[in-house]
Amino acid sequence: MNGCCYGRPTRLPWGVSFPPSSFAGLEFGNAKIHPSQLYFSLAGLVVFAFVWAVRKRTGPAGTLFWISTMLYALVRIPLDFTRAYEPETAFLSAFGIEIVESQLSSLAIALFSLLMIMRLRRESLAPSAA
Structure with missing residues (x-):
């Protein structure tokens, strides 16, 4: 579980944000992404x-x-x-x-x-x- 398999940005209400230091956080900031x-x-x-x-x-x-x-x-x-x-x-x-x-x-x-x-x-x- 390297945290590399994260989702694309989404507007769906169940979108999640990752910590800024994670791969997803580095790529998308605090944008909501698909879990x-x-x-x-x-x-x-x-x-x-x-x-x-x-x-x-x-x-x-x-x-x-x-x-x-x-x-x-x-x-x-x-x-x-x-x-x-x-x-x-x-x-x-x-x-x-x-x-x-x-x-x-x-x-x-x-x-x-x-x-x-x-x-x-x-x-x-x-x-x-x-």
Whole structure:
């Protein structure tokens, strides 16, 4: 927890200010910023709660892991828009929207996880060679 994963400025009422000596304080002063650390923590708890709720009806072994991996990756994509990144970290910038590498990585992880879920389901439905 280096304090480097702070949010972008916001006008939302739950915006937070950081001490002037912190990374966020040095960059934004006492401006209100998104509490992105809390957003990501809450997202992790929501994914965990969902996975816990469906744990007994998910199918073959390994499916639950890939479901949780896919869900967290999908949740991370929009949450990353609330985080402050250095401008040079933008992978793609169009129409005022900056896409960063972590969003592209999350998309790739989500797609790979979906493929793994499909593979596990297909293998579990295939007749055994016994």
